[in-house]
Amino acid sequence: xxxxxxxxxxxxxxxxxxxxFLALFIVWSAVSHYELVSAEYLPSPPAVAxxxxxxxxxxxxGVSLGSSLVRIAEGFFIGTTLGFLFGVxxxxxxxxxxxxxxxxxxxxxxxxIGWIPLIxxxxxxxxxSKISFISIGAFFPILLSTFEGIRSVSKSYLEVAQxxxxxxxxxxxxxxxxxxxxxxxxxxxxxxxxxxxxxxxAEINTRxxxxxxxxLSSAGDGKKPDIAFVCIIVIGIVAFLINELFGHLExxxxxxxxxxx
Amino acid sequence: MERLGTLEVKNLSKKFRSRxxxxxxxxxxxxxxxxxxxxxxxxxxxxxxxxxxxxxxxLEKGYEGEILLDGQRLNGPSLKxxxxxxxxxxxxxxxxxxxxxxxxxxAKSDESRKAIQEHLELVGLKGFEKHYPHQLSGGMSQRxxxxxxxxxxxxxxxxxxxxxxxxxxxxMYMHQELERIWKQEKITMIMITHDVDEAIVLSDxxxxxxxxxGTIKKIIPVPLARPRDRASYxxxxxxxxxxxxxxxxxEHPFTYTI
Amino acid sequence: MKIQLLxxxxxxxxxxxxxxxxxxxxxxxxxVPSTLMPxxxxxxxxxxxxxxxGELLLNMKMSLLRVGAGFLVGAxxxxxxxxxxxxxxxxxxxxxxxxxxxxQVPVVAWIPFLLLWLGIDEWFKIVFISCGAFIPMTLKTYxxxxxxxxxxxxxVRVFEYGWFRLxxxxxxPSALPSIFTGLRLSxxxxxxxxxxxxxxxxxxxxxxxxxxxxxxxxxxxxxVGVIVxxxxxxxxxRLLGLLETRFLGWHRTQNAQ
Ligand SMILES: Nc1ncnc2c1ncn2[C@@H]1O[C@H](COP(=O)(O)OP(=O)(O)O)[C@@H](O)[C@H]1O
Ligand SMILES: [Mg+2]
Numbered sequence: 001x002x003x004x005x006x007x008x009x010x011x012x013x014x015x016x017x018x019x020x021f022l023a024l025f026i027v028w029s030a031v032s033h034y035e036l037v038s039a040e041y042l043p044s045p046p047a048v049a050x051x052x053x054x055x056x057x058x059x060x061x062g063v064s065l066g067s068s069l070v071r072i073a074e075g076f077f078i079g080t081t082l083g084f085l086f087g088v089x090x091x092x093x094x095x096x097x098x099x100x101x102x103x104x105x106x107x108x109x110x111x112x113i114g115w116i117p118l119i120x121x122x123x124x125x126x127x128x129s130k131i132s133f134i135s136i137g138a139f140f141p142i143l144l145s146t147f148e149g150i151r152s153v154s155k156s157y158l159e160v161a162q163x164x165x166x167x168x169x170x171x172x173x174x175x176x177x178x179x180x181x182x183x184x185x186x187x188x189x190x191x192x193x194x195x196x197x198x199x200x201x202a203e204i205n206t207r208x209x210x211x212x213x214x215x216l217s218s219a220g221d222g223k224k225p226d227i228a229f230v231c232i233i234v235i236g237i238v239a240f241l242i243n244e245l246f247g248h249l250e251x252x253x254x255x256x257x258x259x260x261x
Numbered sequence: 262m263e264r265l266g267t268l269e270v271k272n273l274s275k276k277f278r279s280r281x282x283x284x285x286x287x288x289x290x291x292x293x294x295x296x297x298x299x300x301x302x303x304x305x306x307x308x309x310x311x312x313x314x315x316x317x318x319x320l321e322k323g324y325e326g327e328i329l330l331d332g333q334r335l336n337g338p339s340l341k342x343x344x345x346x347x348x349x350x351x352x353x354x355x356x357x358x359x360x361x362x363x364x365x366x367x368a369k370s371d372e373s374r375k376a377i378q379e380h381l382e383l384v385g386l387k388g389f390e391k392h393y394p395h396q397l398s399g400g401m402s403q404r405x406x407x408x409x410x411x412x413x414x415x416x417x418x419x420x421x422x423x424x425x426x427x428x429x430x431x432x433m434y435m436h437q438e439l440e441r442i443w444k445q446e447k448i449t450m451i452m453i454t455h456d457v458d459e460a461i462v463l464s465d466x467x468x469x470x471x472x473x474x475g476t477i478k479k480i481i482p483v484p485l486a487r488p489r490d491r492a493s494y495x496x497x498x499x500x501x502x503x504x505x506x507x508x509x510x511x512e513h514p515f516t517y518t519i
Numbered sequence: 520m521k522i523q524l525l526x527x528x529x530x531x532x533x534x535x536x537x538x539x540x541x542x543x544x545x546x547x548x549x550x551v552p553s554t555l556m557p558x559x560x561x562x563x564x565x566x567x568x569x570x571x572x573g574e575l576l577l578n579m580k581m582s583l584l585r586v587g588a589g590f591l592v593g594a595x596x597x598x599x600x601x602x603x604x605x606x607x608x609x610x611x612x613x614x615x616x617x618x619x620x621x622x623q624v625p626v627v628a629w630i631p632f633l634l635l636w637l638g639i640d641e642w643f644k645i646v647f648i649s650c651g652a653f654i655p656m657t658l659k660t661y662x663x664x665x666x667x668x669x670x671x672x673x674x675v676r677v678f679e680y681g682w683f684r685l686x687x688x689x690x691x692p693s694a695l696p697s698i699f700t701g702l703r704l705s706x707x708x709x710x711x712x713x714x715x716x717x718x719x720x721x722x723x724x725x726x727x728x729x730x731x732x733x734x735x736x737x738x739x740x741x742x743v744g745v746i747v748x749x750x751x752x753x754x755x756x757r758l759l760g761l762l763e764t765r766f767l768g769w770h771r772t773q774n775a776q
Contacts, residue, residue, distance in 0.1 A: 229632075232624055355692075
């Protein structure tokens with residue numbers, strides 16, 4: 001009973017959206033079926049489905065997605081760790097802030113993609129360059145959100161800690177970092193999202209190894225729009241999943257904040 | 262425009278429906294307000310005062326019973342009834358002058374300018390025309406909100422705890438101001454408050470409400486000469502009479518101060 | 520007070536200064552190959568050559584024109600869609616799910632298709648930039664309109680406003696801060712994407728200058744490019760920021776309290 005009512009309410013509340021998607025799908029099918037646009041430019045829905053099955057079966061998709069995700073994990077790890085450390089340092093110590101803020105503020109002005117040529121010159125077109133690129137992209141959101149999170153911890157809590165004579169370590173562990181957690185998690189979400197699109201950018205620009213961006217651009221070059229379409233869908237789904245996953249984490253970790261207010 | 266109107270509320274009930282239950286907020290309210298009267302409504306927090314006010318303004322729909330203005334059923338909000346909300350709700354991007362002129366059809370005409378100027382003077386905000394809301398204190402903002410509500414010369418002014426957020430001294434000053442405005446404008450005022458003194462200082466009648474569901478428990482007339490002396494014997498007597506209503510309500514004897 | 524402030528500012532210069540000196544020494548004594556890290560002096564010379572030959576200006580002009588066009592198209596259509604979804608329930612119900620669906624896909628993923636459909640010339644770049652600029656603008660406009668406080672709308676209901684006056688007095692001013700945020704996000708996205716588009720598809724433009732330089736291992740030119748695009752991006756954002764303070768004086772001061 002509950003499943004059918006759930007489906008019913010889902011359809012009732014999302015009815016309009018479903019209609020739009022259906023209309024879009026019908027237009028797409030009709031355009032490709034009557035070859036209003038040639039299949040070279042717009043693959044038909046069945047062609048995309050076939051391509052999907054093909055790249056899964058051949059293992060192409062798995063390998064590409066896997067290597068992109070490994071790259072992200074590495075770059076994300078380096079970038080977030082550094083960003084977090086600098087963020088904490090600058091949040092806690094005014095001197096650290098004065099020392100580093102101007103430098104980072106200047107570096108932050110470079111549009112992320114602008115780093116690509118420089119990194120390629122410095123690190124070549126293999127793994128190190130992709131990973132450094134992703135690290136840079138992941139670094140700034142975390143740095144900013146950690147810093148802001150720590151600065152947003154209210155002075156009144158710090159005074160409470162003073163009354164209880166906390167030492168610096170305890171202050172950090174018990175008050176400052178937990179207070180900053182919601183900001184930090186939203187920073188992680190941002191930098192994870194950024195990492196995902198940067199890996200695609202990096203792979204499109206270097207084309208050296210397996211990767212979802214590589215699969216995408218070679219499909220484009222090889223005039224295989226059906227495979228390119230599959231890549232777009234996969235890239236979109238992963239971006240969506242990342243956002244959802246970290247969004248849930250964020251919501252969960254900041255419940256105290258909402259209930260507190 | 263005929264400015265004053267008689268407000269009649271007959272057998273008014275209001276329910277809020279949520280997905281799976283129904284909350285009766287107001288039950289069988291009967292009240293007649295004569296033109297030019299000053300009425301205070303007093304009651305514990307959550308007893309439905311704001312809901313009642315919003316019904317009279319026309320911001321809340323779906324009720325049983327009748328709300329009549331000069332025998333006519335209400336139909337949505339109207340310029341004939343001014344409101345001052347508990348939070349002043351001045352638009353932060355408009356200057357005080359423009360905020361006050363919000364209710365005028367053509368705020369730029371000479372007539373409108375004159376009306377705005379007059380009402381700013383009425384509430385003692387002359388010289389603050391070009392200021393923005395964030396530059397005013399709480400009391401001044403409330404006064405600006407009162408000017409905004411009065412500028413179309415409504416027949417009835419409804420005030421929802423207009424002085425609730427002010428400190429005690431400012432509030433006493435505002436009592437004098439409100440009384441002066443009421444006399445000068447010869448307008449009907451219905452004010453919600455949780456301050457018994459405030460109600461007695463200002464009102465012709467005090468409507469005491471009880472909660473769950475909100476009903477009118479008693480209507481206490483205040484036949485004292487104005488301006489009223491808070492320390493006088495009669496004043497204290499009436500205050501006791503009002504307070505008694507709350508003590509009888511045994512569940513939460515002191516919640517009215519919240 | 521003043522001395523303290525000056526001291527604070529100077530502290531910020533320590534690290535850049537140290538880096539600069541290290542860079543100068545390392546490259547001067549060839550501890551790092553100058554192909555990788557040309558000394559600062561060379562950088563200035565390169566910049567001067569690019570500047571005086573007109574190469575830099577010409578390419579910057581191309582890039583800026585593309586950004587201008589893409590931003591104009593993307594941001595204005597984003598504004599329209601955001602407004603329509605914010606104001607009209609049916610538009611919101613039918614289009615918002617579709618918009619949300621497509622916005623999950625990073626614009627970079629569309630590159631092969633756009634190249635296929637539009638070739639590698641101007642059309643590709645401008646459409647690509649527009650798509651990128653479109654998304655934040657739509658989101659922020661929609662957000663701004665959706666978040667007009669209900670309490671303000673009630674005030675206006677009492678005054679019996681028509682829809683035009685409602686829009687002008689309450690909805691637009693209330694949504695404006697969010698709309699400005701959208702403009703700034705959208706412009707910086709456009710600036711990033713023009714570089715990206717020029718990296719991928721040949722043609723004049725600062726991004727293209729950088730790709731060619733990197734193929735020829737002219738690190739100095741690449742570095743000049745990085746610095747120039749950073750400064751330009753910063754300047755464009757500042758410009759919008761100035762407009763914002765000019766239009767939103769009430770917002771700033773209110774929030775500062
Ligand atoms: N829109 C609404 N939907 C559901 N319940 C409401 C709504 N507005 C008010 N209530 C409920 O009605 C009761 C009376 O509210 P209110 O009139 O604001 O009380 P008061 O102003 O006397 O403090 C409260 O219990 C409140 O929770
Ligand atoms: Mg209330």
